[in-house]
Amino acid sequence: MFRSFFVALSFLTIVxxxxxxxxxxxxxxxxxxxxxxxxLEGLFLVLVVYLLNPYFSSFMLSLLLLISLFLxxxxxxxxxxxxTFDALxxxxxxxxxxxxxxRLEIMKDSTVGVGGVYALVxxxxxKLLIFNEIVSQAKNFLLLLSFTLxxxxxxxxxxxxxPARNTGLGALxxxxxxxxxxxxxxxxxxxxxLYFITVKKFFLLFFAFLFIILFVWYLKSLFERxxxxxxxxxxxxxxxxxxxxxxxxxxxxxxxxxxx
Numbered sequence: 001m002f003r004s005f006f007v008a009l010s011f012l013t014i015v016x017x018x019x020x021x022x023x024x025x026x027x028x029x030x031x032x033x034x035x036x037x038x039x040l041e042g043l044f045l046v047l048v049v050y051l052l053n054p055y056f057s058s059f060m061l062s063l064l065l066l067i068s069l070f071l072x073x074x075x076x077x078x079x080x081x082x083x084t085f086d087a088l089x090x091x092x093x094x095x096x097x098x099x100x101x102x103r104l105e106i107m108k109d110s111t112v113g114v115g116g117v118y119a120l121v122x123x124x125x126x127k128l129l130i131f132n133e134i135v136s137q138a139k140n141f142l143l144l145l146s147f148t149l150x151x152x153x154x155x156x157x158x159x160x161x162x163p164a165r166n167t168g169l170g171a172l173x174x175x176x177x178x179x180x181x182x183x184x185x186x187x188x189x190x191x192x193x194l195y196f197i198t199v200k201k202f203f204l205l206f207f208a209f210l211f212i213i214l215f216v217w218y219l220k221s222l223f224e225r226x227x228x229x230x231x232x233x234x235x236x237x238x239x240x241x242x243x244x245x246x247x248x249x250x251x252x253x254x255x256x257x258x259x260x
Contacts, residue, residue, distance in 0.1 A: 008033035012151070013041070014074040028176055031155055032184040038151035039188065042144040044072060049140055062131035066124070080236020081123060082116030083107045087233075088226060089115030100228050104164060107233050126244045133251055141196055142247040145189075145205070150242040152189045153216045154235045155182060161220050162229040169232030204257060208250040212242055 003019070008030035010017040048068050052061055087106040092099035106113070134142050159177040163170045193209055196202045216238060223234045 004030045005033045005036065008037050009040075012037050012076070013072050014076075015072060024172055028173060029181075031158070031173065031177065032181050034151035034155060035148045035185055035188040038147040038149070039144060039192075041069070041072060042147035045069065045143045045147075046140045049135055049143075053135070058136040059132050061135050062128050065131045065135075066128055069127075077236035077239045078120060078123070080233035081240045082112055082120050083109075083233040084231075084237040085119035086113040086116040089113070100226070103227055104231070107227070107231060123240050123244065126248075130244055130247050130251075134247060137251075139247075139251075141200070141202070142250060145192060145196065146243045146246045148189050148192055149209070149212060149246055150239045152185060153212060153242050154238050155185045156213075156216055157220055157230055157235060157238060161224060164223070164227040164229035164231045164234075170230050170235065173235075174230045202250075204250060204253040207253050208246055211249045212246050215245060216242070 004026065006017050006019060007022055007026050009015055010019055010022075011027060011030065012034065045065050045068060048065055049061060052064060056064065084107065086109070087103040090099070090103050090106055092102075134140065155177060158173045158175070159179075159182045161174055163174040165171055193205055197205050219234070219238055219241075220230075223230055227234065
């Protein structure tokens with residue numbers, strides 16, 4: 001059990017953990033700990049806020065949060081976001097199968113195109129601004145929930161979709177997640193959401209959570225239409241988008257509710 005957690009931690013982050021002879025089966029089994037890894041990322045950022053908040057402005061602290069996230073995560077998911085948007089911006093020829101194969105080729109290309117650069121710049125700026133809103137409004141719980149949910153929603157994608165290729169990270173996980181694994185992995189995010197809704201009275205979290213589930217279902221449809229299924233890059237894209245959309249929707253809903 002502990003080894004599975006460390007397999008998940010070493011796979012999703014760049015935390016220096018030495019594990020020998022990790023098998024494909026162990027990687028597949030470790031997915032139930034993905035939300036826990038996300039929670040730990042959120043807790044780390046909350047700790048950064050707690051320690052540095054007395055010394056920096058909210059904007060500077062937001063930049064430090066962005067740097068802290070990079071230090072524990074690297075470019076793993078950002079690289080997937082860039083590759084995915086490069087492929088999505090390919091206009092196509094009108095031949096569905098030929099276009100699908102071409103998009104998969106673009107996704108594997110190590111060269112970063114304009115679409116990928118544009119997506120990276122937007123996601124970085126959006127995270128910076130959202131971190132600033134979270135810090136300035138003292139809503140640190142959004143850091144915990146955003147990172148926990150971003151790891152959970154990709155399990156939904158892996159459970160209910162199909163791999164776009166027969167090789168690669170996508171093929172290792174997608175379509176191979178059991179119902180039992182899905183249930184186990186959902187316990188932590190569901191408990192957190194219910195806690196903050198019922199105990200802390202943040203009722204609007206329900207709408208943000210529902211929006212994210214619907215949005216992930218939309219991404220599933222989009223990725224299957226454009227690529228024929230899910231790849232490791234599209235999973236990374238889903239993580240990055242969830243981490244900005246969930247707090248954004250919550251903050252927007254809260255402001256809208258207050259204005260009514």
